[in-house]
Amino acid sequence: MKPTIGWIGLGNMGRPMVSNLLAAGYDVTVYNRTASAAAPFVEKGAKLADSPKSLAETVDVVITMVSDSAALQAVLEGENGLLNGVRAGQSVIDMSTIAPEASRQAAARLQEKGAGFLDAPVSGSVKPATDGTLVILVGGPRDLYEQHLPIFDVLGKKTFYFGENGQGANAKLVINMLLGITMQGLSEALVLGAKTGLDRATLLEMVGATACASPIIAMKTPNILDDNFAAAFALKHMEKDFGLALDAAKQAEASLPATAAAHQTFVAAKANGHGDDDIAAILVQLEKMSGLR
Amino acid sequence: MKPTIGWIGLGNMGRPMVSNLLAAGYDVTVYNRTASAAAPFVEKGAKLADSPKSLAETVDVVITMVSDSAALQAVLEGENGLLNGVRAGQSVIDMSTIAPEASRQAAARLQEKGAGFLDAPVSGSVKPATDGTLVILVGGPRDLYEQHLPIFDVLGKKTFYFGENGQGANAKLVINMLLGITMQGLSEALVLGAKTGLDRATLLEMVGATACASPIIAMKTPNILDDNFAAAFALKHMEKDFGLALDAAKQAEASLPATAAAHQTFVAAKANGHGDDDIAAILVQLEKMSGLR
Amino acid sequence: MKPTIGWIGLGNMGRPMVSNLLAAGYDVTVYNRTASAAAPFVEKGAKLADSPKSLAETVDVVITMVSDSAALQAVLEGENGLLNGVRAGQSVIDMSTIAPEASRQAAARLQEKGAGFLDAPVSGSVKPATDGTLVILVGGPRDLYEQHLPIFDVLGKKTFYFGENGQGANAKLVINMLLGITMQGLSEALVLGAKTGLDRATLLEMVGATACASPIIAMKTPNILDDNFAAAFALKHMEKDFGLALDAAKQAEASLPATAAAHQTFVAAKANGHGDDDIAAILVQLEKMSGLR
Amino acid sequence: MKPTIGWIGLGNMGRPMVSNLLAAGYDVTVYNRTASAAAPFVEKGAKLADSPKSLAETVDVVITMVSDSAALQAVLEGENGLLNGVRAGQSVIDMSTIAPEASRQAAARLQEKGAGFLDAPVSGSVKPATDGTLVILVGGPRDLYEQHLPIFDVLGKKTFYFGENGQGANAKLVINMLLGITMQGLSEALVLGAKTGLDRATLLEMVGATACASPIIAMKTPNILDDNFAAAFALKHMEKDFGLALDAAKQAEASLPATAAAHQTFVAAKANGHGDDDIAAILVQLEKMSGLR
Incomplete structure (x- = not known):
């Protein structure tokens, strides 16, 4: 029998993921800080909880999909927080992108209550979340991972255990x-192309025909050609993730010269007003640095 | 009717390319500095020339596929050089990877003789050369490019005119x-993974499932997992190409911070004895820099 | 009349600084986690406290000189911590090198008790600490800074208020x-020199004669020539400070490409076993990266 | 007895250097592409030559101080060039800043004529050229270097043989x-300072009090504070020298990560219109990259 699921976080990613669980026949209770976001799911058959605590009290498995470490913290702590509602033997799965250290801390706090925890962030944005083709990256006890694979199989096309x-x-x-x-590499290549007189559309078509072709490049190609940098994945979030990766690298004593160089360009892009643009806008910053804008 | 072709350069790339032209029914005359390399092609029906000059005198189109600018220079100049054999109206196509400046100079020298010139380097190594699926990048007069498209169609899957x-x-x-x-990016990612305790095979499988997946990563994955860095594309050649790209960028005033950072790592790899290894050995250098070797 | 001083932290820097205060006629009470370090100062006339709390209770001004944010935290907190001993109107001066955020937090905690706080880290190592020629960098209320200038004048040659x-x-x-x-710059210059056959001693003498000459280069020259990298300023501490600077830059949206590149080399040096060597050992890491070691 | 000197190149550097030789009692013949520049020296007692060739024919030692490799090439070659005027046993000293390869080529060409050659570029700009306090860096046969030390002693405060x-x-x-x-390092430090609210004048005064203080920083401090970037040493020339250093490093297999990062910032500065500003304008480019301009 399917476990009942409590879902916290109905942002761009959470919404299609909940829809997929409902479509797969799961009994889902939702909680969102802004309650109005929950209404459409209630119409589709979801139940509504008025706090993380009460949500935890009524379901088998809690899944969180929030914006960052601080948001997860806010969900966990406080009188109406998750930690006050979980019980021994219950599972909590966090699918947000947060610092590894924050994941380990959440795991420790939940363990004190006897609850199990998986960090299960995803690779992929709104489209694969909608199509149920996310890639899911799991850390935590192996038995818990195996136990919840059916849920992951609804949300993603492939789940990896780390x-x-x-x-x-x-x-x-x-x-x-x-x-x-x-x-960053694609953008530097395009800047060199622009400065040496190569047609951008031809260049991008060429990239797509070579061994460097990748889905992310294909995805961003129309945006680049249309000079349209509306955010699918905001540049400031990538800047943050670069920062987290370099922090992890610093602690683990990994030397990452090109990552550090790219990060500084993303910092420059943010300082020049491109934080809310799409990651593809790193091209705009590199064009500024080469006198093209 | 098909033009007759004179081919200069029977290295790893030149050999399968000539085979494809012969298989497509072209009349091919070959020249190679080391004559023994030509024998197998004579058996398959190719003619043999004893110098670039005499080769030029007997064919419609000359194609060169040599190791670098200096090698092309050696083919062009001298008493028995190509420049002494070409005639007005003849076409020369250089498919080697050389500096843009060297291409322009070769074009100018041939133009003095009334001959046309295309620079038509390829993306792809031995496998696509054998399969006739190279990507061909052409510079030169548009009519010449169009005239020789049938030849490019035999050698590659896609030709771009720049x-x-x-x-x-x-x-x-x-x-x-x-x-x-x-x-470089893949290798830095793998080093961070290794230092934070992530299984490399799982990590590479994960990369292959995400939007970052690309043929080059798929191609190098077995080498990385087997710690086998026998050269398909020698690291020293990539170091050279990075150098040429940064020279072009310097002249064109393009600022390429991550490219420069990657280049310095390739220089380090070369200085640490990995010049003749495959480009994938950049991972080994980054591992050294992070104390993993 | 001179205020009485309570001093916490008798490491390499703290010891000569306390000696200078005693020599200038200050009444000094000392506390050190390892009590044995305090004995020589008691002989010179210092009093001894058995905890940060009791020290705070008996002096006018408390000065801390400890290894990092965590050590300051340990001094402040707990039953016998400084926060349990300070009183309204008392001043605490932290001369350690810690993160700006940690300084602001310490200030806030002390303010709750009505105590004033200055962050007053120093530039200079053991020699200037001994000679009383440190450079002191002060943050905090201006009147507090002015009030304690006589103390700073004993410890340093110059104090700046920020x-x-x-x-x-x-x-x-x-x-x-x-x-x-x-x-890092000096070391890269010396590596280029070594690789192009320039005599290192001559090169360093030359640097000393040019507009690039600086006390730090003069100081490190004998170490470099003797291949002696015993730590005056441990490389791992500089790695940490680079990390803190880049964290501050990230938050403030400052893009620092060369700093980031240097930091990654320091991370590599640490990963290659040079963390406890002197900062001058960054040369050794760069030599490894260029195949010289 | 003092040798007679033929001087080629009366730019910003050449002019005060010739004045110093004349003041030291040397018999100097001058040549400059733009003849009008020579007039003031003729008034001071210098002789005038109408070509490099005729100048070489009438003096003992020829000194060249021109803008780059191409300018030296122009002086050497051609019907009226230096190579057509030099004789066996004569010495030519080039004090320009040019690529090492260009120096070696000039040496080889002159050697064919039996003439000796020293490459003797200088560190220091107009002020030390005027004061005779340049630092002179010499390559070439040791006996030639020793023979011409008296001349170097007039022009510089210190000469190094490499x-x-x-x-x-x-x-x-x-x-x-x-x-x-x-x-670059100073500028990144100032940008971090600006973004974290530190007063620039205080910061620069602080730098001047620490172990990082250097004449170049002292020299540029007023310019930075006045936002005055009129060129003493044009940024584009430093960009060129960075490029030459990295070319030499590439050939010698020296990995220079921070130099490469700084170079790319100088390229960006040039691309953003600061090539003719002073090198101190690298600060302006870094400020742009951090959203301060």
């Missing part, structure tokens, strides 16, 4: 820094 | 720097 | 990152 | 890259 708590979060930093470097 | 002479070479630098940054 | 609490700590990060880049 | 031809030029690259990194 070991103890915090390792899902670590894997997320690794994939996101690679994403950021890919955008 | 404008005047030197622009094919420029496009090649752009795609190669992106290739180099991709390898 | 504004509210945390700004002394910020200024310290600024000067230390400049110190770190100077060592 | 070995065979090209090594003076190499040493110049080493000192200039250190100068460039110092300016």
Whole structure:
């Protein structure tokens, strides 16, 4: 029998994920800080909880999908917080992108209550969340991971297990820094192309035909050609993830020269007003630095 | 009717390319500095020339595929050089990876003789050369490009036209720097993973499932997992191409911070004895820098 | 009349600083976690306290000189901590190098008790601490700064006031990152020299004669020539300070490309076993990266 | 007896250097592409030559002080060039800043004529040129260096001998890259200071009191405070020297990460219109990148 699920966080990512769980026949109770966001899901059959605490008290598994470490903290703590509602043997799965250290702390707090915890951040944005084709990166006890695989299989196309708590979060930093470097590298290539007189559309078509082609480049190509940088993945979030990756690297004594160089360009982009633009706007910052804007 | 082709350069790339032309029914005459390399092609029906000059005198189109600017220079100059054999109206196509400046100079020298020139370097290594699925990047007169498209269609899956002479070479630098940054970025990601305790095979499988997946990463994954860095594309050549790209950027006033950071790591790799290893060995250098080797 | 001083922290820096205060006629009470370190000062006339709390209760001004934010935290908190001993109107001066945020937090905690706080980190190591020629960087209320100038004048040759609490700590990060880049720059210059066959001693003598000459380069020259990297200022501390500076920069949206590049080299040096060597050992890491070791 | 000197190049540096030779009692013949620049020296007793060739024919020692490799090439070659005027046993000293390779080539060309060559670039700009306090960096045959020390002693305060031809030029690259990194490091420090609310004048005064203090920083402090970037040493020349240093490093397999990062910022500064400003204007570019301008 399917476990009942309590879902916290109905942002851009949370909404389609809950829809997929409902469509798959799960009994879902939702909580969101702004209650109005929950209404459409109640119409589709979800129940509504008025606090993380009361939500925890009525479901088998709690899943959180919030914006950052501070938001998770806010969900956990306080009189009506999750920690006051969980019971021994219950599972909490955090699918947000937060610092590995914050994941380990949440795991420890929940463990004190006898509850199990998985950090299970995802790679992929709104489209794969809608299509149920996210990539899910899990850290925590292996038995818990295996127990909840059916849920992950509804939300994603592929789930990877990376070991103890915090390792899902670590894997997320690794994939996101690679994403950021890919955008930086593509943008530097396009700037060199622009400065040496190569047609941008032809260049991007060429990239798509070579061994460097990747879904992220294909996805961003129309935006770049249209000079349209409305955020699918906000540049400031990538700047933050670069920062988290470099913090983890510093602690682990990993030397990452190109990541550090890319991060400084993202900081420059943020300082020049592109924090709320899409990550593809790193191209705009590099064009400024080369006198093209 | 098909033009007759004179081919200069029977290295790892040249050999399968000539085979494809022969298989497509072209009349090919070959020349190679080391004559023994030509024998297998004579068996397959190719003619043999004893110098670039005599080769030029007997064919419609000359194609060069040599190791670098100096090698092209050696083919062009001297008593038995190509420049002494070409005639007005003849076409020369250089498919080597050389500096844009060297391409423009070769074009100018041939123009003095009334011959046309295309720089048409390729993206892709031995496998796509064998399969006829190279990506071909062309600079030079548009009519010449269009005239020789049937030849390019035999050798590659896709041909892009980038404008005047030197622009094919420029496009090649752009795609190669992106290739180099991709390898550097992947390697930094793997080093962070190794230092934070993530299983490498799982990490690479995860990368392959995300929007960062690319043919080059898929191609290098087995090498990385087997710690096998036998060169498909030698690291020292990528170091050279990074250098050429940064020289072009310097002249064009393009600021490329992550490219420069990656280049310095490739220089370090070369200084630490990895010049003849595959580009994937940049991982080894980054591991050294993080105390993993 | 001179205020009585309570001093916490008798490390390499604290010891000569206390000696200077005693020599200037100040009444000094000392506390150190390891009590044995206090004995020589008692012989010179200092009093001994058995906890930060009891020390605070018996003096006018408390000065802390400890290793990092965590050590200051340990001094402040707990039953026998400073916060349990301070009284309204008392002054606490922290001369340690800690994160600006940690300085602001200490200030806030003390303010709750009605005590005043100055962050007053120093530039200079054991020699200037002994000679009373440190450079002192102060953040906190201006009247407090002015009130305690006579103490600073004993310890240093020059004191700079930078504004509210945390700004002394910020200024310290600024000067230390400049110190770190100077060592990195000198080392890269020496590596280029070594690789192009220039005699190192001549090169260093030349640097000393040019507009790039600085006391830090003069100081480190004998160490470099003797290949002697016993720590005056441990490389791992500079790595930490680079990290703090880049964290501050990230938050303030300052893009620092060369600082980030230098930091990654310091991380590599630490990963390669040079954390406890002197900062001058960054040369050794750069030599490894260039195949010289 | 003093040798007679032929001087080629009466730019900002050449003019005060010739004045010092005349003042020291040397018999000097001058040549300048723009003849009008020579007039004031003729008034002071210098002779005038109408070509490098005729100048070489009438003096013992020829000294060149021109803008770059191409300018030296122009002086050497052609019907009226230096190479057509020099004789066996004569000495040519080039004090320009040019690529080591160009120095070695000039040495080889002159050697064919039996003439000796020293590359003797200087560190220091107009003020030390005027005061005769330049630092002179010499490459070439040791006996030639010793023979001409009296001339160097008039022009500079200190002369260093670095070995065979090209090594003076190499040493110049080493000192200039250190100068460039110092300016970059100072500027990054000032940007961090500005973004964290530290007063710039106080910060610069502080730097001047620490172990990081150097003549170049002292020299540029008024310019920075006055936002006055009129060129004493044009930023574009430092960008060029960074490029030459990195080219030499690439060939010698020296990995220079912070130099490369600084170079890319100088490229950005040039692309943003600061090539003709003073090197101190690298601060302006870094301020732009941090959203301060």
